[in-house]
Amino acid sequence: MARLVVIALAILAEASVIILVKFKLMSLAPTALGVFLRALLVSGLLSLLPLAALRFLDRRERESIWLYIAMFLWGTLIASGIASPVIGWIFPTATNLSLVHSDILKQVAQNSGPTFAAMLLTPAVEELIKGLGVFIAFLLLKSEFDGVRDGFVYGALIGVGYNLIDSSFYLAEAYARTGVVPWWQYFVTHHSLLGFGGHALYTGLFGMGLGLSRQTLLPWLKVAAPFTGWLTGYVAHVTGTLMGLLTIFLAVSVVGKGLVSPFSPGSPLLPNPSFWALLISGGYISFFWSFPFVALAGVMLWRSGEWERQVIREELAQEVEPVITLQEYQGVLSDRMLQTRRIQGMSRSLSASIVNAQNELAIRKWRLSHQGRDPSADPLVASWREEVSRLRETS
Incomplete structure (x- = not known):
């Protein structure tokens, strides 16, 4: 059984890499590819923060480093490679939410149907595919999937991996369509709250639901927790997408196209004041919309820590x-x-x-x-x- 699973995962990974390279990377112009590579480097460095935090959360019963790598690679390779063509097939004409120019309000208004349909169904596709990796770990790694904290760690690892690729393509595709690199949006929508304001939080919530199902002694909660966890992650994802789009709307409608360029003509190294204003205001918006979900995750992680210490005290x-x-x-x-x-x-x-x-x-x-x-x-x-x-x- 284990050998079959490994073979199946290897096939999925290979197919996903082919999809990402052939249909995503090779479709980028050389300049957009350069933006993608720079974004990939920045995303990789920023990903070290949530990865270090997850390693700390898992300190009482550390999982194998290979399991960490497997979860991370599910996000970067398999989930990214599968989600992209599925979303493209479902919404071939939907408005791309990374468009940034002075006519964005007009264009979204003209395409409100597919845009808001994409806002509801694209998160569902992404959370199902990312969540599949957590669910496989839940089924196959029973001795390594003990409770809420393990579930959050596994889900967040997949989310961090997915964000690494998704955020980089986000920036490159925005540049290919508009000719500017919206770095402030990149930070606000993909790397807020030290990396826990996006995909890591969404999939982590589903992982917590699975972990609670493994940890609880209540039969009804064993069934309800995974569904509730996934639904909570999905709602958080939809809310995050809506708030991200709202941030773009406000910025573009108030200050126009000029703010998408972070560098002043005479200052090639330091972003201009308008860039920092957008980044800070976007960070506030990200904090307020995500607070209920972050608070929920925080309370559950705190309770899971209490549970772990109690079990360890009693059994040892x-x-x-x-x-x-x-x-x-x-x-x-x-x-x-x-x-x-x-x-x-x-x-x-x-x-x-x-x-x-x-x-x-x-x-x-x-x-x-x-x-x-x-x-x-x-x-x-x-x-x-x-x-x-x-x-x-x-x-």
Whole structure:
């Protein structure tokens, strides 16, 4: 089964790369391609911020770096490659929301039907395709998909990967159509809130729904949580698209075409004041529209952290040496929301490995107990105990 999944994913990735290169990159003029490459570099650097934040969120039971890469690549390659032709097939004549010129209000008014249809259905297509990657991880990686926090991390990783490609094409295609590079829109619509104001948030909300389904003991919530999570992400996406378009409308209608160029004629390095005014005002709009969804994600992540610490305290209380010492368990009891316990007298890397194995053991035991299964007969529980003993021998 695993081999078939790997083969299927490899085929999807190859097909997606072909689509992106043949139908997206090769359709760009050389100047637009240069804009795409610059945007790709900037997006890559900006993506380091949310990636670092996600790594911190996952600190108590870190997943394999290969799993991080797989989720990220689902967003950059598979989701981007599949979503683009599907959206183009559904809306071949819809107004492109990245158009930026003085007649934008007139053009959108003339094409209001396909424009607003695209605003409703394009997010649905994107969230379904991105969400498919999270759902596959939910089905196949049961031992690595423990709860709300894991779900958010996986969904946000896919969202960050998707945003890397989507934002770069956004800028290049806007330049190809208008002859200007709307950097301020690029930052406001794709990289707001340290990278969590867009695709990372949308798909992360669906991942949280899946994680809550895995974590809860309530049968009805196991069914309702994934649907509610996806719907919340979709509503956030539609709202974000509407607010992004509203920001463009306000900027163009108030100050006109001149503000799309961030550089003053005599200042090739520093953006002009109007660029910063648009960037800051757009940032405020992005914050206010996204606040309910960010607050929801924040509360759920906080609650998931409380759940993790409680499970770890309860399950490790039943363990003895060499799995955990009395001094180490005191560290478990003193663990806090923004802290990560460390075993004294060990190197940072060895301490992190042992703590991770202990935490994985605790969560695995909790899950088995609440499924009515015997943790003492589980090979994975035995494997985590053996892993702790092996790591201690290397110290």
